[in-house]
Amino acid sequence: MTESRQEAPSAALGRRLIDAALRSGADSLDEAAAKQLFSLYGVPVTPGAVAATVEDAVREASRVGFPVVMKGATGRVQHKTEAGLVLLGVADEEAVRHAFRALTERAAAAGVGPLDGVLVERMITGKREFVVGMTRDLLFGPVIMFGLGGILTEALHDVAFAVAPLEEADAAELLDQIKGKVLLDAFRGAPAVDRHQLVKVIQAVSQMAADHPEIREIDINPLLIDGSQPVAVDALVSLGPPVTPSTRAPADESELHALVAPRSVAVVGASADSSKWGGMVVANLLLGGFDGPVYPVNPKGGTILGLPVFPTVADLPEVPDLVLVTVPASLVEQVVDECGRKGVSAVVVVSAGFSELGAEGRALEDRVVEAAARHGMALVGPNCMGVISAHHRLYATGFMVLRPDPGGASFVSQSGNLGTQLLAAAERRKGGIGKFIGVGNEAMIDAVDFIHYLGSDPETSVIVAYMEGFDDGRRLLEVTRATSLKKPVVVLRGGMSAYGQKAAASHTGAMASSAAVFGAAARQSGMIVTTDPDEFMDLTFALSYLPLPRGKRVAVLTMGGGWGVLVADEVARSGLELAELGPDVVEALNGVLPAFWSHGNPVDLVATVTAGVPEAALEAVVASPDVDAVIVLGVVGSLGESRHASEEIERLKMAHTGDPSGRGTNADALAREADGVGVEPELSEREVAFLERSSVLMQEHCKPIVSVAIKPLDKSVFSGAGRFSALVLPSPLRAVRVVGKMADYSGYLKKKGREAPC
Numbered sequence: 001m002t003e004s005r006q007e008a009p010s011a012a013l014g015r016r017l018i019d020a021a022l023r024s025g026a027d028s029l030d031e032a033a034a035k036q037l038f039s040l041y042g043v044p045v046t047p048g049a050v051a052a053t054v055e056d057a058v059r060e061a062s063r064v065g066f067p068v069v070m071k072g073a074t075g076r077v078q079h080k081t082e083a084g085l086v087l088l089g090v091a092d093e094e095a096v097r098h099a100f101r102a103l104t105e106r107a108a109a110a111g112v113g114p115l116d117g118v119l120v121e122r123m124i125t126g127k128r129e130f131v132v133g134m135t136r137d138l139l140f141g142p143v144i145m146f147g148l149g150g151i152l153t154e155a156l157h158d159v160a161f162a163v164a165p166l167e168e169a170d171a172a173e174l175l176d177q178i179k180g181k182v183l184l185d186a187f188r189g190a191p192a193v194d195r196h197q198l199v200k201v202i203q204a205v206s207q208m209a210a211d212h213p214e215i216r217e218i219d220i221n222p223l224l225i226d227g228s229q230p231v232a233v234d235a236l237v238s239l240g241p242p243v244t245p246s247t248r249a250p251a252d253e254s255e256l257h258a259l260v261a262p263r264s265v266a267v268v269g270a271s272a273d274s275s276k277w278g279g280m281v282v283a284n285l286l287l288g289g290f291d292g293p294v295y296p297v298n299p300k301g302g303t304i305l306g307l308p309v310f311p312t313v314a315d316l317p318e319v320p321d322l323v324l325v326t327v328p329a330s331l332v333e334q335v336v337d338e339c340g341r342k343g344v345s346a347v348v349v350v351s352a353g354f355s356e357l358g359a360e361g362r363a364l365e366d367r368v369v370e371a372a373a374r375h376g377m378a379l380v381g382p383n384c385m386g387v388i389s390a391h392h393r394l395y396a397t398g399f400m401v402l403r404p405d406p407g408g409a410s411f412v413s414q415s416g417n418l419g420t421q422l423l424a425a426a427e428r429r430k431g432g433i434g435k436f437i438g439v440g441n442e443a444m445i446d447a448v449d450f451i452h453y454l455g456s457d458p459e460t461s462v463i464v465a466y467m468e469g470f471d472d473g474r475r476l477l478e479v480t481r482a483t484s485l486k487k488p489v490v491v492l493r494g495g496m497s498a499y500g501q502k503a504a505a506s507h508t509g510a511m512a513s514s515a516a517v518f519g520a521a522a523r524q525s526g527m528i529v530t531t532d533p534d535e536f537m538d539l540t541f542a543l544s545y546l547p548l549p550r551g552k553r554v555a556v557l558t559m560g561g562g563w564g565v566l567v568a569d570e571v572a573r574s575g576l577e578l579a580e581l582g583p584d585v586v587e588a589l590n591g592v593l594p595a596f597w598s599h600g601n602p603v604d605l606v607a608t609v610t611a612g613v614p615e616a617a618l619e620a621v622v623a624s625p626d627v628d629a630v631i632v633l634g635v636v637g638s639l640g641e642s643r644h645a646s647e648e649i650e651r652l653k654m655a656h657t658g659d660p661s662g663r664g665t666n667a668d669a670l671a672r673e674a675d676g677v678g679v680e681p682e683l684s685e686r687e688v689a690f691l692e693r694s695s696v697l698m699q700e701h702c703k704p705i706v707s708v709a710i711k712p713l714d715k716s717v718f719s720g721a722g723r724f725s726a727l728v729l730p731s732p733l734r735a736v737r738v739v740g741k742m743a744d745y746s747g748y749l750k751k752k753g754r755e756a757p758c
Contacts, residue, residue, distance in 0.1 A: 010040040011211040018214055018239060026075040027239055032119055034235035041204040043220070044197075045232045048121030054100045057120050061096045064122040069233075070099045071119040076112050079236075083110050089123060096120070124231055128183050128190065129222035131159065132202055134209045136216060137517050139473030141245040142209035146174045146202060148183070149222035156180075161520035163477055164206040169751070170524060171202040177523075191228045198230050213242035248471040251449040255378040258345035260389045260435055260457075262321035263292045265396065266344075268313060268335050269326035269351075270296030272304045277350055277398035278326035281386060282307070288395030288403055295320060312338065319343045324386060324396055329353030329361070332382065333368050340375025347372060349382035350398055355441050356383055369443045384440025385416040388423070391434055391459050400424075407432015408461030408544045412450045414439055414468050415494070422466070422492075422537060429716035431541040434459050448476050455483035462488050462543045464536065468495040477521045484526030485754055488543045488745055491529050492536040493518070526748040528741050538729055538738045541717055545725040546704040548746040548756035551628040553579035554739060555621045556602035557614070559634030559710065563732050564602030567631060570733045574740030578602070579627045588620035609638055615690060622697050622705060629739050630705045632694075633732055637710030639687045688718070691728070695720025702758035704742065706735045 017033050029037065035045040047064045050073045051057035061068045072085035080086050084106045087099045100118050107115045131149035136142050140163045147159025160177030162170050175184060175195060184193045205218055219236040271279035282304055285294050295316050296309045303309060310316050313323065313335065323339050325332055329351050339347050354365035365382060372379035380387065386397035390406040399420060404427040411433050413419030419438050426433045435454070439447050447465055454460045463483065470476050480489050522529045528543075530536050554576050558564040571578055578601045581589075589603060592613050598604035603621065605614060614635045622630050683691075694705045699722040707728045718726040729735045746756040 010042075013040050014208065014212060018212055021075065021239055022214065024075075028075050029235075029237040029239065030073055030075040030116060031071060031080075031235050032073060034237040035232065037208065037237060038204070038220070038232050038235060041208055043201050043204050043232050044229060045235070046121040046124055048119060050117040050119050051100070052117045054097050057100050057118055058093050058096050060120040061090065061093070064120070067091045067123045068096070069121045069123045070096070070103060071121075072103045072107050072112075072115045073117040073119045074107065074112055074115050077110075083107075083112065085110075121233075124224045124226050124233055126190075126224040126226045126231070128187070128193070128225040130183075130198075130225070130230070131219070131221040132205055132223055133220065134164070134205050134215070134218040136209070136243045137163075137245065137473065137514070138243070139246055139470070139514065140477065140517050140521060141474055142206070143517050143520065144171075144174070144202060144206050144209075147178050148180045149224075152180075153221060159516075161516050163474070163517065163521050163524060164209055166203055166206040168199060168203065171199040171206070173523075174202060175199070190225070193225050193230065194228045201230055201232075214239050216240045216243065245474060246471050248446065248448075248475065250452070250475070251445040252376075252378070253445075253449065253453045255345045255376070256445075256453050258321040259348070259378060259380065259387060259437070260394075261392050262346070262394065264295070264318060264320040264322075265290065265292065265394070266295040266297055266310075266313060266316060266320040266323045267326065268297040268323060268339075270298050270304055270309060271326075272302075276326075279304075280398040280400070281324055281326060281350065281396055284395045284397055284401060284403075287401060289393045290395070291393060293318070293320075313342050313344070314338060316342070321345050322396075323347045325349045325382075326351055326398070329364060329382070333364065333371055336368050336377070336379065337371045337375075340371060340377055344375075344377060346378040346380070348380045348384065348387055348396070349440070349443075350384060350386055351381075352383040354382045355443070365441060365443050372444060379444040380437065381440035382443060383416075385413070385419055385436075385438030387438065388433065388436035390432065397436070397438070402427060402436075404433040404436075405430065407434050408459075409433050409464055409540045410435035410437075410454045410457065410460040410462070411540075412437050412439060412447045412454070412463070412465040414442070414447055415466055416440070418466055418494075418533070422533060425533075425537050426540070428714055429537065429541070431537070431717045432544065433540075446471065448472070448479050451483060451489060452479045455479075455486055460487065462490065462540065464490040464492070464540045466492045466494065466536075468493075473517070473521060477525050480522075480527045481525035484745075485749070485752060489525075489527050490536065490539050490543065491522070491527055492533060493529055493531055526745060526752070528745055530741070535734065535737060538716075538734055539741060541727055542704065542706070542738045542742060543745075545717055545727055546706070546742070547698055547702045547724060547758050548749075549628040549704055549739065549743045550702070550746060550756055552576045552740075552743045552747075553626060553628045554736075555579045555581070555624070555627040555630045557605060557617055557621060557630065557632045557635065558602050559605050559607050559609075559638050561598070561602075561604050563633045563708075564598070564604055567633065567732045567736055568602060570736040571740075574736050576736065576740050576743060579624070581621070582624060582626055585620050585624045585626075589617055592616045592620075605635075607638070611686070614639070615693060618690075618694070618705070619697065622701050622703055627703065629703055629743070631732070631735050631739065632705060632707045633735075634708065634710040635690060636683065636687050636707045636713075636728055639684055639690060683713075691718045691726035692720055694726045695722060695724050698722075698724040704739065706739060708732050708735050 014037050021029050032050045049060050051060050067089045070087045077083050090099050129150035131153050133145040142164040144162050145159050158178050158180050162174050186192045217238040220232045223230050224233045267281050269278040270282050273279045274283050296304045298309050299311050301309050323344050325335050355362040402423045454463045556567050581601050709728050712730045
């Protein structure tokens with residue numbers, strides 16, 4: 001018998017309970033029915049039953065054993081405690097009679113109508129309270145919550161989420177996501193919680209959501225721990241018409257090769273004025289060295305930058321693979337249709353003036369998409385920055401000159417200006433970006449489509465994306481979950497702050513902000529998420545040029561103690577561990593460092609710049625089997641400082657003694673140089689050799705080495721002789737955070753049965 005057939009009886013019986021409630025006009029199950037539903041799915045509930053009369057209540061209390069809890073049975077009140085319809089610790093028969101009358105009177109006084117009866121249950125005395133719940137997110141569908149229960153749910157918000165359906169591993173992982181997870185262990189004389197049974201409860205709630213789309217929300221709060229066993233003490237099941245999550249069909253990716261590797265390009269709306277988008281796109285194509293034909297298109301004809309201008313796409317001497325459209329919005333539909341009739345494979349609409357302006361623009365955008373779809377073309381945009389494919393020398397963006405070096409990272413951006421800023425930063429820091437795609441309004445092809453496409457792109461080793469929103473959360477989860485097993489997916493997330501504003505109640509729906517649900521989807525899919533643009537670029541370079549750590553054990557080499565202290569603190573905050581250095585490593589360090597070195601991790605090099613010492617220390621540490629990653633603080637910048645100081649002193653002498661060459665006659669200029677104004681710090685030959693050796697050591701040991709310069713450098717990536725390149729960051733804390741997120745991703749791969757590649 002299959003699993004689905006085994007579960008069918010519980011689903012069928014549950015259906016009867018739900019249908020009966022809906023036929024009665026109720027918007028929720030009463031507590032007795034809710035607990036009956038839970039029992040059908042194997043969730044332990046408190047023994048008890050609904051009593052219609054006082055005598056029934058007395059008999060039920062005697063059956064389950066005193067003390068008991070008595071609750072007004074009604075589907076018209078979801079939170080009975082607030083309505084005064086819950087009485088705890090009812091100790092004997094006389095108290096039962098009194099409680100029954102009190103609940104009946106309170107219901108009448110509260111205006112909730114006559115009770116359906118009184119629920120009498122054995123009172124559970126467990127002190128540890130948790131909550132398990134379900135709500136339906138409009139982007140991701142059913143979402144499961146687990147956390148501290150009772151009044152602590154509202155007071156502490158110590159809860160975690162996961163997108164359903166949940167496999168056993170997903171549910172088990174949820175237990176370790178809360179800060180109060182220590183309460184799951186043996187605590188103050190109480191035994192450890194039966195994790196297996198708790199996981200079954202969480203999975204049961206997930207299954208209820210799958211079986212019954214009419215269930216809007218489930219709350220088991222509190223889920224008390226009786227000895228080691230979880231028991232549902234309270235139950236809320238809200239009902240309503242099924243909620244259909246937002247969806248978006250996957251785009252046709254068959255023509256995207258023409259976008260990233262075109263043999264020829266046309267620019268419609270080309271201009272000789274480089275201040276216009278049509279002018280800058282043509283200029284960037286030529287400046288970038290695109291080796292195929294570039295065809296400017298403008299009804300005015302003439303020449304642009306020495307290229308003949310064609311009046312229309314129909315007049316082109318060949319069918320271009322890719323067309324960039326920069327004409328006014330009102331002309332775009334006509335141009336796209338003309339491209340389709342010509343046989344063009346892909347169109348990038350840079351032009352703005354579409355759905356971002358409202359309903360009229362949306363209608364125009366829809367017609368443009370229909371025109372592209374009618375001819376089987378891929379359409380990117382509108383309202384986008386353009387596209388870059390550095391491996392093919394295609395730099396087809398407007399607004400400014402951008403030519404990042406080729407690299408393994410491909411960048412998808414929903415924002416044009418932020419995409420431009422980050423590309424400029426990559427270019428300045430000498431970190432390669434192989435592809436850039438500005439998706440703009442995502443009228444036909446959205447960011448998730450491109451993540452899926454790039455997952456199979458052999459030129460892409462890392463996918464990075466700036467995202468503010470998406471139409472189909474479940475598809476994002478599925479695509480990134482499949483892709484992250486092959487290559488890392490880094491998301492710079494914008495627009496998060498507007499979501500977490502209603503987490504002020506103790507039930508699942510109020511606490512399940514979109515930010516929290518997105519975080520859950522990211523954790524389940526292996527997505528690496530940041531909200532910091534600097535960290536986003538650091539991660540882009542680290543994942544492009546360094547091996548992944550195999551674990552969380554970090555060794556720190558530092559030129560001074562202060563940096564080591566700060567880094568040690570950040571290591572703890574980032575979920576990393578300071579590696580224990582074995583006796584052989586300590587002995588090797590004793591052989592090169594002064595006797596007063598720290599003799600521990602962080603390894604304080606006590607400002608020793610003697611030739612060969614930092615190099616030997618690095619080699620000893622990175623070779624240790626107890627170390628997964630190394631962070632080197634202050635070596636870059638220190639090794640060349642004595643040479644730099646000598647040069648500055650010589651210049652100062654020349655400023656006062658005169659210099660026939662004229663180099664030293666301007667003391668003000670020398671002072672500005674000494675302050676670093678207008679001067680980019682240079683690395684000494686020894687520092688360059690240190691970074692080159694770092695690259696070799698990464699190749700030999702398959703461990704990341706991140707350096708932090710003692711003085712800021714514009715450049716971050718220093719090419720090595722082998723597969724890996726040295727990475728230099730400006731801040732010790734940024735270095736730790738990057739290593740932490742790399743280790744988290746490596747841990748995700750390991751959990752999924754994949755080895756971190758090297």
